[in-house]
Amino acid sequence: MLSTKQKQWRIKIFAVTWLAYAAFYFCRKNFSVIMPMISEDFNYSKDDLAILIGGYSLSYMFGQFSNGFLADKFGPRLVVTTGMIVSITANIMMGLSGTFGLLLFFMGLNGLGQSSGWPGLIKNMATWFRRDERGIVMSWWTTNYVIGSFVATIFATYWATSQTLFPDLGWKPGLWAPSVILLFATITYGLFTRNRPPDAGLPVIVKEEDTGSASTGFDKKILREVLNHPTIWIASGIYFLLKMTRYAFLFWLPLYMTEALSYDNSTAGYMSSVYELTGFLGVIAAGYLSDKIFSSKRFPISTIMLAGLAVLCFLQPILSQMGMVATAISIGLIGLTTYGPDSIISGAAAMDIGGKKGAATAAGVINGVGSTGQLLSPFVVAFVSNTFGWDGLFYLFVVLALSGAILSSLRWNFGGTSKPERSP
Template sequence: MTKAISNELKKWRVQIFALTWLAYFGMYFCRKNFSVVMPIMSRDLHTSKEEFAFVITIYSITYMLGQFLNGYLSDRKGPRLIVGIGLLISVISNLLMGWMGTIGSFVFLMGLNGFGQSSGWSGLIKNLTPWFRKKERGVMMSFWTTSYVIGGMAATAFATYWLSNQNILSELSWRRVFLAPAILLLVISLVYIAFIRNNPVDVGMEPFERDTNTKKGKRKEKEAQLAVLKNGAVWIAAAMYFFVKFTRYAFLFWLPLYLSEALKYSDERAGYTSIAYEAFGFLGILAAGFASDYLYKTRRFPISSIMLFGLAFVLFLQPHLSPLGIVPTIFSIGLIGFFTYGPDSLMSGAAAMDMGKNHGAALAAGLINGVGSAGQLLSPFAVAFVSDQYGWDALFRLFVIVALIAALLLILKWNYGKENQDEIEVNQGNFQDLAMSAKIQ
């Protein structure tokens, strides 16, 4: 029987949704800025692709290890503390990158930034889980995960503006691309820390699942975390995410350089054109969330697999479309974003919440994102090596293979969650409640 949601709880759900969305949105301002300055840094500092790859790899190592640690800590200590610390670490590292501005300092500071950024996904998934029921999560997460798509677009545009604008602190040149986002994220960090709460119990309300903060709850938490580790679907999702993140982070960091080097775009045009990746990705997230809830009755694996097959097809076409001009290039890059972000958000978000449930959501999200970050770790060296030795078109052929492997992995758990379909009933009242949260965007 569906428990009614009080007006007070609805207000808190809107607030939690908004603050967690804003926090992850803000993190991208201190993540995407590096890719925007790579073309000009390669000229000003004579930085090679291999050096860029090393910096990105250090970031990826600390991000990967931080996913495991911060996922565990968010379950144990609460996301408000862990995410709050992570946000401030990212702010500090970007401020220092803006002042130091040498490739040697970037190795350490990007590593520090990676650790701070790693607190975000698993911690914020943990933050959301107690406030929303399973049957709401697909749609809710389809709106919430627009945070990193809209964040990616806004961060790229923001960084490109500071890179190209010569009227404000022009003497700092590309260093402004680190300083301005850090100041913005600092404001967001303070707002998050001040107004977020971990779960309904913290505001004197009854949780959807009772036993939080009791001995029984602690025991159930340990049992839930053990169940996550034994859940084969979690590891299938994690393996799939290895390949998805391999591709997504290649585009996240290298797309402006590809457009500049292979297609001879100016730095400004490359920066703005790359926004198409996230813009279409926004639509992919919404499509995946709605399809999983309404067409597949909260089954996350089928639609993700289908979209990954679509990704492989578009990646195959992209080298043939880019010579036709900027419009086909924007369209193909956009479709790549559409078919990447859909399964990316669904499997690392709603699926992780489903598999981890209330007490193991952060661990499930941390495991999936952590294993995915191993793909992120290999990505920069693969991009640098293949593009240097065989050309950019060969890199897209590699991405085709990677996407097909990810799609085939998800077929292994095609019917996962089918046993719960009889329990799923998404009523109009719940949808309106979620729609209210969506308006925050």
Template sequence: MIDKTLKHWRFRVFTLTWLAYAGFYFCRKNFSVTMPIIIDELGYTKNDMAIVLTIYSFTYMVGQFISGYMSDRLGPRLIVTIGLSIAVVANFTMGMTGSLLAFAFLMGANGFGQSTGWSGLIKNMTPWYMPNERGVVMSWWSTCYVIGAFLATIFATYWATNEYIFAELGWKRAYIMPALVLAVITILYGLFVRNRPPDVGLPVLVKEAGENNATQTKSEQYDIIKGLIVKSELWIAAFIYFVLKLTRYVFLFWLPMYMVEALDYSNQDSGYLSSVYELVGFFGVIAAGYISDHLMKSKRFPVVAVMLFLMAILCFVQPIIATWGMLAIGINIGLIGIMTYGPDSILCGATAMDIGGKKGAATAAGIINGVGSAGQLLSPFIAAYFSETLGWNALFYGFVVLAVIGGFLAVSKWKFATHVEVNEELIIKE
């Protein structure tokens, strides 16, 4: 049985960090919803939008490496609060402009602010949970970006398309309103979260040598980095995440466009139907965590491999299913969501924790997410190129190839697992 004080703080940290990352999506997913509307109303092209998304992805990618290092060194509470604040300001300002240049600059700032989220919040969660709990705990926690993306899509679609509340602002409401939501979350996170158990008078939960301070010196951080970069598991996870993030961000930002152009759905129908990807993807996140902890004894890579091979099959049949109607499309897109979000969540969550340990969790998460973000960086141009020249169906066949490559990389680390010593002070014997 866990000590009551620790249980209270676990709940508090879990809830606030979950809200923080879900909140980031309110100021991220809105661009995909408004993109077809902006193209139609302002006369921009898909290549213009691809450039804006590439700038966002570039600053997000670079920021991942910087933010992971800074969160390990200075603590996640400070770094994530700064990132949340940047995202709020950038999105609110986007709701005041229609200039392509302004979009590019503000999405770049938004990307840098958003980059603090994952590595920082993984760092925030790591000291509060033991390694044999992480698969299940992080599967539930990782629903933040699945549910966050789903709710953000619905929220942005409502504000971008409804004709009743502040109708004169049109699509700009899809930036202003999410910014207000994230502003509230920023205040809650900054005021009420704490970095680790010793910050609230509790002993260290997981014993690791040299764990004396809330922050780390430069020499300590360099030693951690040197220890991490020689781990083959880190780079295998990072390259698989490259594949996953490229795929996921094409779906996140271009799925509404695919439905408008290839399937001839309305902006409203496309916005709502595309949210099925995140809604059903939720179950993949939960399944991956439970399977890795309870069936695979905290091995993460077998789960990644199987789900990626299943995703390859689902993407292969999507062009056929696209002719069967909206219900069939929704089911297949939802299943693809399960097979995308399952390995995605386990790699950038529990796997990063396992590889980096308590002292290097943010750095490991930053490297995995940073390499993955290179895939995100390429995704706008790949989506634009395929849709314009080869057709949308060819894009799905490209996903088949990527998923198979990622699956075989995961097979190469099938047996990897981590084991550390647990502090018994916070376990009450009954």
């Protein structure tokens, strides 16, 4: 049984880490909103935009690997706080940049800062919550990037398109105003989080037998165990496909709506937020179903949702011709079936694979490999949409989702509330 103080601290840790990652999205999702405006102002092609997003994704990918190791070694409080400050600085400077080269540099810097968030905060949560409660707990916790992305989209759209507040600045407030939100979250996280219960004067909550790792402290053995785990590369492959798909929607959905569906910038910005709004339901459903129906197994629900995503992407070109309501419903259901497996693979499954000692490393590896899909995503989107049209892109998503479902089905019986599977 947990003491009253332990329960109070767990609520605090949940709240401040949730806020921290949600706030990261204010300085991430804002670029997708201003992208059509930047393209118009500077006459950037899709290939130019792909290079900018690729610069962000490249540094984000390398940062996932390094920040996972750093968070396990030095603790998430230092690593995440530093990353937040870097992201704030990059967003402010992007608004002041007048050349493509400077914009590319600060996009890369932003990616580096953003990459500290997920592995570091997963590490934070892994030391406060046990394996048999992670499915439900993490389903609620991983709503941070869904709700954060949704609110950030609306927030950035308002500031970037407002004709009443600073209209002469154009889209630049869409970079600066979100930085203020992230600054507030940085101060809150730095002041109120703790890396693990002993740092708050409390007994250990997550016992060694709950971790799947017999190691003590960060060393090469932890890294070796994580990399040799029989499930880490399956999860990473699934996440590669998921991030290629999710980041295509994350960055390109407003442009798709302005070009293919002829929406104006404001309508496209607000409409694209439906993707995250219903994604919230997918995250909650995935967590509850994995714990309650599948006995804390993460891959069955991932398999089912990815198969559903393939069907929805196949139907999207047809539904988009039926009007704005049909488009909103379709995009919403795609968001639900994208965010469900995305959250369960990168959250609870990563924690199960890495355990308390290697949670950040496992999360960093899965996210790092996944981020190679994120890195390729803008170039794939630009090429396919230019060559085969936007409808052709959705048919590519069908292939990616089906491939992910097949991979996920290979680990259907992994995990659960029985004794955790260990690396060889």
